[in-house]
Amino acid sequence: MLDPGPAEEQTRRWLDEFVVGLNLCPFARPLLTSPQLRIVTCPAADPSALQHFFLSELDRVQSSPESEIATSLLVFTTALADFEDYLDFLGLAHDLLGESGLEGVIQLASFHPDYQFEGEPANAASHFSNRSPWPTIHLIREDMLERVLLDYPDPAGIPGRNVERLEALGPAELQLRWNALFDPQTHLGSE
Secondary structure, eight states: OOOHHHHHHHHHHHIIIIIITTTSSTTSGGGTTOTTEEEEEEOOOSHHHHHHHHHHHHHHHHHSOTTTOSEEEEEESSSOOSHHHHHHHHHHHHHHHHHTTOBTTEEEEEEOTTOOOTTSOTTOGGGGGGOOSSOEEEEEEHHHHHHHHHTSSOGGGHHHHHHHHHHHHHHHHHHHHHHHTTOTTOOOOOO
16 A cells, blocks of 8 residues: 555645645635645545545535535545546546535546646646646535635636746746656745
8 A cells, every 4th residue: 555645745745836836726825734625545446446435535525514624635646647547537526426416515626647638739838737746636615615706806717817827937847846846855935
């Protein structure tokens, strides 16, 4: 069984240096060091074990108060390394969410080390908005998201601003920063 330590540490570093540091999600900063942010790793590779892991965490989040678990990142450390396999599982996760009656209660956000937006060039900077050190599914409470969006000017413009920010840095700089995530001696800090 893989030690979850490095995966959780790399995920936290990615949150700090990419998601918050590049302001890709303007709502993430308050949760960055909060115990309400749950990061849970899954060392399983068996498809049924992956489904069980997803459903168990989905149940944990929806049955816990927001004051205990605001949001959860499911980090897959053994399975789903292939982006197409990940997308297949993500589709299944969406089906399971609906079958559980939690569509509209919990939203899924997807992240993967090899994330590629369909129709974008392979080296497009935009891919880095959804790249994470490990295959990851983010469980987001819909009501919490709705509350923060009410006070945020132009939430629909977030994706476009993210692409502009990433393109301004450029693929080469982003790749350097990405590589630094895996070197514990390097700390980029926030922009």
